Amino acid sequence: MKTANGQEVIQLFESWSPKKLACMENDPIGLAIGTLNKEVTKVLVTLDVNEEVADEAIRNGCQLIIAHHPPIFRKLSNLRTDTPAGKLYEKLIKHDVAVYAAHTNLDVANGGVNDLLADALQLENRQILEQTYSENLMKLAVFVPDSHADRLRLELSKIGAGAIGDYDSCSFSTDGKGRFRPLEGADPFIGEIGEIEVTDEEKIEVVFPPSIKNKVLKAMLNVHPYEEPAYDLYTLAVETDQMGLGRVGTLNEPMTLEQFAKYVKKQLDVPTVRVVGDKNAKVKKVAVVGGDGNKYIHVAKRSGADVFVTGDMYFHVAQDAQSIGLNIVDPGHHVEKVMIKGVTQKMMELCSQKKLSVQFIESKVNTEPFTFI
Template structure:
């Protein structure tokens, strides 16, 4: 059995929720339809002619890419232009293209965490916050014999996170009263008779981003046909997600040594470096893609070096004078996402017994040749 397109994307959006993307980012389904069975998925950094040919050869129905193929509004769709030919080939072969960009960058366990992990950055935190979850207090009343079942369902759905503590809740025993009316089928008691039941009041915190998921889990596990619960906003903020990661290395190293680590771990043949190669590096900031404009923020966060792509000449000059070093491995270093996204999707599909195959694109989409 093959997964439907919407099912594959539901898995993808568990990893990279759309609501955490930066405003105006071009994400989501960009071409084709998800209303079909997906025999195969190809995970790519970019979508170019070679990647589309690879997709055709592998017989996939969906490409999941990091970079958009439609970034600006189209003035026309002419099949005699390079991009027009690309779109035409995708459409003729019924291959959909879905994009996860800044939502994949900022999410926990996403692009910037992967880059921080391979570079040895410990306890990394965002360089610049862009999304903070609002919090809600959930209160639900449960009969004693179903208390643990409902509590587990709520907490396992993601409620109850306070800082680095998970599964936090407060539980109070008491009595609930109700009178089942005509047409009811009460779990406890009978129609037309006042009932007094031993119940437990569960209280916990729910982030806005998973509010629907938690409520659905609660309702599914609760035995009552009419569940008594309250959900109200509280004047607290949940976890923050943001661009980049900054943290310390296990041991200080020279900039020269760290440069070699960057080349090896990000699999790039060359990097551009700003700063003294003999300088000792302890705290590192990393931003996938083009993050040169965040050098001041990285320096304010105490970073000795910023690892990011596409740094322009004047930004490099300003950073050099300010005393922060920069390593530019290029934008294509983000290819680190391909095997990791593929592994995530493959595991989800396998767990649910789907036969849909997930492929890692073998095409090198680096536009530069290093001489």
Template sequence: MKTANGHEIIQLFESWSPKFFALEDDPIGLQIGKLNLPIKNVLVTLDVTLEVVQEAIDKKCQMILAHHPPIFRPLKNLRTDSPSGEMFTLCIKHDIAVYAAHTNLDVAPGGVNDLLAEALGLKQINILEETYAEPMMKLAVFVPTSSSEDLRKSLASAGAGQIGNYDSCSFSSTGKGRFQPIDGSNPFIGTKNHLEEVEEDKVEVIFPASQKSKILRAMYTNHPYEEVAFDIWTLDSKTQQQGIGRIGELERAMTLDEFAQQVKNRLSVPFVRVVGDPSANIRKVAVLGGDGNKYIQKAKRAGADVLVTGDLYFHVAQDAQALGLNVIDPGHHVESIMKKGVSEKMNAMCKEKKFDCTFIASEISTEPFRIL
């Protein structure tokens, strides 16, 4: 197992939840500290508070990964006698890096909104609103037939060939490759100054444009030839859509009040606020972690019977009622589901990369409200 540094840990995290998924002007990324230090433990939290930083110290964590950025607006001062200033001071004193993943983690497949949709038992899940469309590219590489399978597997492991809910997708055609090694060459097959004819496969795979360097690195590393013949181009007709919120269906229809009780139980909250007729029929559900006030029109147009979101404003609730859209507000803090989800995802990724690093879900509740 390898002890990774902060740059390697964040590079791994961003291979799943890249910065370019984030909405405009979202203050994500490294906010406190530095990355050029060994990382053995990472504390995953919804918010960064003084108590959370102390927990990180107690659990010997060198990094905190937070969903809500501790520096959301530009600082006008940094007073060490304020609660936030004390928190910053403690991080710096103990050399703890703080990295924020906000809307990029909301958008990421398997991120906050997928975790919420899964917790609510939704099926046939789709994106509520597209926020990012990434161009797709195609690689066509020529390889000896005897090495074709190994190369296909290596490209798939690097992330090529994922189409919707299918991975390891590729196409191969067999033909004859011809080449003549000249002075200075070191051929895998053939002899210098002699024309060779070899049975080769043309292997074709598609991949997101952002993964181009990674895919080419896998190709060069696992191809037997010292000079690799390949074509690569951008596809006009294919993009990979990502977006905010999710919409899906329940396995069975139920009333609004029945579903509200299910939301309350499955998200482990003491209460929910509900807008709509208690007996309304609910089957199609939109969900958006955090503040979803801007998305009631989108949820209605998408055919949702109910929108599950937090921090619902009074007048927005009235607007939803007028639209005929039911709304369930379980609070902003339900996003804390990300603590366990992110920890499990990143621990699996670290294990695959053989990184000696453990992601730990914070045990501190940062919910400021209590119900009387």
């Protein structure tokens, strides 16, 4: 195992939950306080950052905090240390504790907040509730001499090019003749200076997600024997990596709304829930959005969900849900605390794969502001 710096830790985090997945305008994600340019041996994972969490990080010797809710949500016009927020920022800076926030990108990421909530509710046949992100597939078409075609196909498949659904190593080849004339100064793999050369070549075509474009080009250039490989690069209309907010899935066995509300309390570890709908209504298909899901009631209804699990439900939105026949179970915003264990486990796994010696600590501070009586 080797030591890591903050940049390495966050690069691993963003390989799983990249910033590009953020779906809220001006979402203040990323490094909020401090620097990542330092050695990191301990990381505290938390839902929120308050003074008690800061003290917990300092007490545990953490150099970095990964939080879901950004500690600086709006632009600062000043930084006064005689305010509660200013005191918090001062304490973190004085103790050299950096804070990195992953907000809506962590909501959208596969295995992120919404998947963790769906896991807790044991939802099956799971799908995205609302798509917020996708990429268009790209295609490489490269002309290569027959002698190097098989090796090129192999190297491209190793880095993920040619993966389509449940298949990999997918490609299409066309045989043809390549023609060229090497000029003075060239060092041709085939042919003579000043002479037209005609050689047997294959046109190899593979598709790949744009996230690996640089790797695809590097692999192609490393294998290709020509000084100046001939290739085309296209962006296709076919979408890939469709991701989004919320999840919708089914329960193993149907329940009444009352039974389901009690189930949510238990599975999400909350003292109470608010319910909209007939307590005897049958529940089988469930939509869930972590945090505030008020604007998704119609999306949830269109998904065919019998019940929508989300927090911070407004009075009039609850009435709207009732009018369209959508049952609601509101366990509060704080259920997003599931990310603490989820992020900890994921980052331990990623760091172990890279043989990085980093300890991830689950915050024990309860940042729920409400007391239920």
